[in-house]
Amino acid sequence: MMIIAALLLALVALLAMPLVSSKGEQSPSRRPWAIAAVVVMVGLVFSLTVVGYREPWLPQFKAPPLRAQTTGSTNLVIRGAALFHRQSCILCHQIDGQGGSRGPNLSQVGARLSRDQLVWRIQNGAASMPPYAGVLTAQQLRDVVGFLATRK
Structure with a gap:
């Protein structure tokens, strides 16, 4: 600006x-x-x-929280989905048509990556994704991975 x-x-x-x-x-x-x-x-x-x-690479700064039918019903998944929104993951990643398109679509990430691979990716980041190793607590990391692992 x-x-x-x-x-x-x-x-x-x-x-x-x-x-x-x-x-x-x-x-x-x-x-x-x-x-x-x-x-x-x-x-x-x-x-x-x-x-x-x-441009599609611009993060969706006004992305609403994920819908209830998208998140699921267990506490771990609900906490992970809320954290996914709170940590601004939804600005770049899309799940079931909600969110940005800058990062990969995570609608079926649980079918592509194991829990260990998800942990590694979140902690170390990627090309344009920042690493979250020092940002998320161990519990928060488990919550987000638990939520993403259900996306199959």
Whole structure:
């Protein structure tokens, strides 16, 4: 956000420079190329920002908690699903159509990975996934792995 604000502030400063200076042409109608350049740059910044927000790799920051039919009914699974949402895993990972698409779909992760593999992946992270070894307690790790292991 600061990059965009700094760019827009620089463009406004360049556009206002002739109005502050006592030399040269000050009328905007006499500087059509300068006005056009500023309008094009502002348009590009705006359009690239809109395109960036629509990209699938962007985490879903407003992802709702998982539905009850998705989570299951045992306490371990419910705690794991709540932690999956609280730790923001759902921002990047999708389960049964809910969540982001930046990370792999975890709807059937229990069929692909064993519990030990899930523990290793959560603790060590992956390409764009941060490691959670120092973030989750042992109980929290068991809860999340218990929840993900039911996803078959």
